[in-house]
Amino acid sequence: MNIERMTIEAARDLVARKQTTATTLAESFYKKIEAEDPRIGAYLALSRERAFAKASEIDRLAADGAPLPPLAGVPVGIKDVLMTKGIVTTAGSKILKNFKAPYDCTAVARLEQAGAVILGKLNCDEFAMGSSNENSGYHPVHNPHDLTRVPGGSSGGSAASVAAGMAVATLGSDTGGSIRQPAAFCGVVGLMPTYGRVSRYGLIAFASSLDHIGPFTHTVKDAAIMLGVIAGRDPLDSTSADVPVPDYVAEVGRPVKGMKIGVPDEYFAEGLDAEVRAAVEKSIDDLRSAGCEIVKIKLPSTKYAIPTYYIVATAEASSNLARFDGVRYAYRAEGAATLSEMYRRSRDEGFGAEVKRRILLGTYALSAGYYDAYYLKAQRVRTLLAREFEAAFAQVDAILTPTTPTPAFKLGEKTDNPLEMYLNDIFTVTADLVGIPGISVPCGKTRAGLPIGVQLLGKHFDEGTLFRVASAVEHAAS
Amino acid sequence: MKVTENDVTYVADLANLELTDSERQRMAKDLSSILGYIDMLNELDTRDVEPLAEVASKFAGNQSSGSERFAYAMRADKVLPGLPHEAAMQNAPDTDGTYFKVPKVIEK
Numbered sequence A: 001m002n003i004e005r006m007t008i009e010a011a012r013d014l015v016a017r018k019q020t021t022a023t024t025l026a027e028s029f030y031k032k033i034e035a036e037d038p039r040i041g042a043y044l045a046l047s048r049e050r051a052f053a054k055a056s057e058i059d060r061l062a063a064d065g066a067p068l069p070p071l072a073g074v075p076v077g078i079k080d081v082l083m084t085k086g087i088v089t090t091a092g093s094k095i096l097k098n099f100k101a102p103y104d105c106t107a108v109a110r111l112e113q114a115g116a117v118i119l120g121k122l123n124c125d126e127f128a129m130g131s132s133n134e135n136s137g138y139h140p141v142h143n144p145h146d147l148t149r150v151p152g153g154s155s156g157g158s159a160a161s162v163a164a165g166m167a168v169a170t171l172g173s174d175t176g177g178s179i180r181q182p183a184a185f186c187g188v189v190g191l192m193p194t195y196g197r198v199s200r201y202g203l204i205a206f207a208s209s210l211d212h213i214g215p216f217t218h219t220v221k222d223a224a225i226m227l228g229v230i231a232g233r234d235p236l237d238s239t240s241a242d243v244p245v246p247d248y249v250a251e252v253g254r255p256v257k258g259m260k261i262g263v264p265d266e267y268f269a270e271g272l273d274a275e276v277r278a279a280v281e282k283s284i285d286d287l288r289s290a291g292c293e294i295v296k297i298k299l300p301s302t303k304y305a306i307p308t309y310y311i312v313a314t315a316e317a318s319s320n321l322a323r324f325d326g327v328r329y330a331y332r333a334e335g336a337a338t339l340s341e342m343y344r345r346s347r348d349e350g351f352g353a354e355v356k357r358r359i360l361l362g363t364y365a366l367s368a369g370y371y372d373a374y375y376l377k378a379q380r381v382r383t384l385l386a387r388e389f390e391a392a393f394a395q396v397d398a399i400l401t402p403t404t405p406t407p408a409f410k411l412g413e414k415t416d417n418p419l420e421m422y423l424n425d426i427f428t429v430t431a432d433l434v435g436i437p438g439i440s441v442p443c444g445k446t447r448a449g450l451p452i453g454v455q456l457l458g459k460h461f462d463e464g465t466l467f468r469v470a471s472a473v474e475h476a477a478s
Numbered sequence B: 001m002k003v004t005e006n007d008v009t010y011v012a013d014l015a016n017l018e019l020t021d022s023e024r025q026r027m028a029k030d031l032s033s034i035l036g037y038i039d040m041l042n043e044l045d046t047r048d049v050e051p052l053a054e055v056a057s058k059f060a061g062n063q064s065s066g067s068e069r070f071a072y073a074m075r076a077d078k079v080l081p082g083l084p085h086e087a088a089m090q091n092a093p094d095t096d097g098t099y100f101k102v103p104k105v106i107e108k
Helices: A008-016 A022-040 A048-063 A106-113 A156-163 A180-186 A220-230 A274-289 A302-323 A339-350 A353-366 A372-395 A418-425 A429-434 A463-477 B005-014 B021-043 B066-073 B085-089
Strands: A043-046 A075-079 A117-122 A169-174 A189-192 A212-217 A260-264 A293-297 A398-402 A438-445 A451-458
Touching: A008 A022, A008 A048, A008 A220, A022 A043, A022 A048, A022 A075, A022 A117, A043 A156, A048 A117, A075 A156, A106 A117, A106 A169, A106 A220, A117 A156, A156 A169, A156 A180, A156 A212, A169 A189, A169 A220, A180 A189, A180 A438, A180 A451, A189 A220, A189 A463, A212 A220, A220 A438, A220 A463, A260 A274, A260 A372, A274 A293, A274 A398, A274 A438, A274 A451, A274 A463, A293 A372, A302 A353, A302 A372, A302 A418, A302 A429, A302 B021, A353 A372, A353 B005, A353 B021, A372 A398, A372 A429, A372 B021, A398 A463, A418 B021, A438 A463, A451 A463, B005 B021
Parallel strands: A075 A117, A075 A169, A260 A293, A260 A398
Antiparallel strands: A043 A117, A169 A212, A189 A212, A189 A438, A398 A451, A438 A451
16 A cells, blocks of 8 residues: 555545555554654654544444545644644644643644544644744754755644655644745645634634644645635634635636736746746646636735734734743743743743744834834735735736745755745745735756745635646646 | 844843843844844835734625624623633643642742
8 A cells, every 4th residue: 555645535535445444544654654754853743542543433434334524534644833632732842842732723623523533743843933844842854855955844744744655634834834835845735725714723823813724735636625624614713714615626627728827027036946937937838738828917015025024923923922931831940939030931941042033023023112113014014915916816816926936955054044044935925914825736846856836826715716726737747 | 223132131021031141142133134124114105004914804794894893703792611620720830729839929
C-alpha cells in the first residue's frame, strides 16, 4: 500500500471497500512517521490513543456495513496551535510545554466527527510567528525535498508531513501566509479560506483579525473536501460567518473557459527568482490555453502590505499574548517574590526571541503617542488595500501570482535579520489583511528539485472559483 | 526611526517582559530597523480614509451602522454550560483546589 501520495478519497475508499482497515492505515502512517520524522521533525507529539480509538470506531462501522462519514479512516495531523482536548498543545512554545488542552478546536472536532483519525500535533513557529519554522521552541523542521532547507512557516510541520507522506492531510493556520508559503516550499496544496469561513474557536490566537485555519493536502480536490467539512457558522466564534457552505468538490474540474484571471504587475517585479517566474508564467500560459482571458491588473499599494501587516499583526498579538502571565496555566517562573516579578519573568523566560520582538513592536505601535502614527495609520492603509482588491475583482474572477519570491531557502540563511525574514511574506500578506481566500498549488520545480507554488486569490466566500481555477492549474502541471 | 534602550525598557514594562541587558540591546537595534522600514507608510495620504479593523462585520446580513453592525454576533442572555472548574484548573501551576495561588502583591 503506497501511502506517500495517498489522497483522502483513496484512503476512505480502501476502508469503505474493506481493502484495509482504519487501524491498519493508522499503523502504516505511524510506521512512516517513525522512519521519516527523525530527519524531518514535523511532529511534536503523537496521539496514538486517540487515533486508535477513532480508527476502531470507524472499523466497527465498516464491519457493520454502516454508511461511512466523508473522512472515514483518513489519517490527519493538526498544527500545534489548535487545541486538541486531553492532548498537550504547545503552539510551538516552551511556555506551553506541558499544557493539556481542556477542549477541542471546532475545526478539529468537525474533522473527527467526519471520521478523521488524528495522528498527532505538528511543529510550527512559536505562536505561529515565523516564515521558516526556525522559531519553534522545540526544534526546526526540515524540508522533505532538501533536508538542508526550511519547509516554510509558520505551518512548516503541517506542510512537511503531507509532502513526506506522514499524513494524508493536515490543518494549519495562516495569518500572513503561514499556510500558503510552506505549501509552496514543500510542493503541496495549501488553502487559506475567507476570513470567517472556518471558525477560529480553539485556535490559539496570534492576530484575531488576520488568523485563519486551513488545510494542507496533496490535491485541490482534497482541499475542497477538507473545507466542506470544517467550514460553516460556529456560535462559539462570533466572527465566523453565517454564509452557507456550498458543494466545493463540485467545482473541482469544472471548465475554466471564459474566466478572467488577473495578473498584477507588482507581483512580478525584480526580486522574483527567475525559475519561480518561469514556472508561474507557464501556469498563466496553461490557463490561457484552457480558454481563460488573462487580464493585466494593478495593485499599486502592494509594497505597503508588509509594513501594514507588521503593525496590525504585532499590535493584535501583543494583546492576545497578554494572557500568558503564569497565573492560570503555562510556564510560571520559580521563586518570584512579587506578582509583578512572576508576570515579567514567566513571560521573558517562557517566550522565544521572535515572540518577544513582536510583542514589543506591537506594544510600541499601540502606546500613547504612537497609536495614531502606527496602528491607526496601518488600519487606514488596510482600507486602501481592500479598495484595490475590490476594484480588481470587479474586472476579474481570480488573481494569479507567485506564492513566494523564491523557492525554499537554507536553514539559518535568514535568521540573523528579522526584516529579511519578514519579506518572504510579500505575496501572501495582502490576502490576510483584506480577508480574501487564497490557495497555493504546486506548479513545477527548480532545476535543483525545489518545489514552486502558484497562488490564486479569490473574492470573499468564492472558494469555489479558486478550486475551479486551481484544479485547472494542477491538471496542466501534472 | 531610532529606538533607544530606554524606549525598549518603557515598552517592555508595558508588556510585562523582564528583558536581560543583551536582549534590550538587541531589541533596540531590531525595532529601529523594523520601524525604519515601516516609516514608508507615511508616503501614503490616508487623511480621508476610514480605518479597517476587521472584515467579519462586512458580511453580516444586516448592514446597519455603528454597533448595530455587530448584532449578528449577539445571542440570547441565557446561561449555558462553560468550562468545568476542574478542567479550568488542570493546568494551574499552583492551586489550593479552588483558587489559583500567586505571590503576594506588594505595594512599593
